[in-house]
Amino acid sequence: MRKGQRKMSQFQVVKLRPTSPFHLGEKGIGLEETAQIIHSDTLWSAICNAWVRFYDEGQLKTELIERFKEDASDPPFLLSSAFPYAYDVKFFPRPMVRLRNEGIDPKRLKQVKFISQAIFEKVIKGEKVDSLEKNLLQHGMFWVTEEEKNNLLNAFKVKETEDIYIWKEQEVPHVTLDRKTNASEIFYFSRIVFSEDCGYFFLVKYLDPQLKPKFETALRFLGDLGIGGDRTTGHGQFKPIFGEDHIFPEPSETDHFLTLALFFPKESEIKNGLLGEEAAYEFIKRGGWIHSPQAMNLRRKTVRMFAEGSVFCGVPTANYGRVADVTPDRKKLPKKLRNIHNVYRYALAFTVGVMVR
Numbered sequence: 001m002r003k004g005q006r007k008m009s010q011f012q013v014v015k016l017r018p019t020s021p022f023h024l025g026e027k028g029i030g031l032e033e034t035a036q037i038i039h040s041d042t043l044w045s046a047i048c049n050a051w052v053r054f055y056d057e058g059q060l061k062t063e064l065i066e067r068f069k070e071d072a073s074d075p076p077f078l079l080s081s082a083f084p085y086a087y088d089v090k091f092f093p094r095p096m097v098r099l100r101n102e103g104i105d106p107k108r109l110k111q112v113k114f115i116s117q118a119i120f121e122k123v124i125k126g127e128k129v130d131s132l133e134k135n136l137l138q139h140g141m142f143w144v145t146e147e148e149k150n151n152l153l154n155a156f157k158v159k160e161t162e163d164i165y166i167w168k169e170q171e172v173p174h175v176t177l178d179r180k181t182n183a184s185e186i187f188y189f190s191r192i193v194f195s196e197d198c199g200y201f202f203l204v205k206y207l208d209p210q211l212k213p214k215f216e217t218a219l220r221f222l223g224d225l226g227i228g229g230d231r232t233t234g235h236g237q238f239k240p241i242f243g244e245d246h247i248f249p250e251p252s253e254t255d256h257f258l259t260l261a262l263f264f265p266k267e268s269e270i271k272n273g274l275l276g277e278e279a280a281y282e283f284i285k286r287g288g289w290i291h292s293p294q295a296m297n298l299r300r301k302t303v304r305m306f307a308e309g310s311v312f313c314g315v316p317t318a319n320y321g322r323v324a325d326v327t328p329d330r331k332k333l334p335k336k337l338r339n340i341h342n343v344y345r346y347a348l349a350f351t352v353g354v355m356v357r
Contacts, residue, residue: 011203013243018199020237021191023229038082040261044346050222068323076208080260080350081308082200086166087155089148092120093309095258096280098357100128111140118145125251126355137164167192250353257316257351263306264324264347274312278356281310300326320349
């Protein structure tokens with residue numbers, strides 16, 4: 001593929017300021033474990049749910065579903081996954097590229113899940129990054145610059161980085177009843193409780209600016225409904241804060257990009273060299289239950305997607321990926337459920353240009 005010029009991309013930053021704990025199901029059949037980010041497919045599905053409840057099914061179909069499905073050639077907007085922030089520091093997934101700092105211990109680096117925006121911008125431009133060892137937070141999960149570390153120490157009003165916690169995980173007991181015997185059983189699930197002035201943020205790129213007001217309204221409504229699991233007990237609620245547009249100082253010429261969203265490519269994109277020799281990626285399985293009133297207690301088909309931070313060969317563009325049809329096999333469903341609507345999972349890449357050494 002030829003290298004191509006790309007102007008710096010402009011996105012709106014949206015913070016989700018928590019008003020309750022979050023439970024984001026990641027593994028297992030029940031609610032036992034929780035994820036640490038809100039994946040883009042979960043965010044999109046939740047927005048669609050709020051859209052249909054605040055507006056109506058017809059507007060959801062014409063304004064979102066019809067424009068996202070098929071080849072996703074006319075999506076009204078693109079979403080990143082939602083990542084943590086602490087005060088003014090936003091964190092991104094660690095890009096899967098070789099870093100320009102020979103003194104970094106690879107084993108130590110592997111423990112880092114999130115890097116601050118300042119480090120992220122150096123990485124995507126191929127610049128030398130800051131020291132790792134002295135600038136890690138929360139058991140080595142977060143990597144910040146020296147300046148950001150000092151600012152966060154002041155913001156959290158602590159003296160040691162070990163005392164900085166962007167969130168804490170809590171084990172919460174629940175009681176379930178056996179439907180046949182009415183016998184009770186206690187199980188535990190994890191939830192995330194954010195510290196003050198900490199929460200999630202995501203990026204949105206509006207390709208149809210006319211839908212921006214409706215998008216913001218639906219997201220405000222979603223904040224009251226909640227996102228993730230166990231919403232009936234008040235989990236996952238937030239207040240959206242719509243910030244100014246953000247510009248990444250991406251490399252002006254590159255033939256590689258990383259994704260800040262889960263990504264399920266089209267077959268044509270793979271044939272065109274998406275997974276070339278310099279690509280670096282991880283897979284994540286996505287399944288789970290359908291939450292539509294017409295198809296409750298049914299499971300979506302499971303698909304494997306590329307995880308956030310994965311790097312691919314290709315000039316950054318706005319329409320990599322597709323929306324996957326994950327409707328259950330109708331032949332295996334009870335007759336009364338075979339006419340359920342199609343179920344989709346958002347899987348468009350949120351591209352950022354990156355230099356690969």
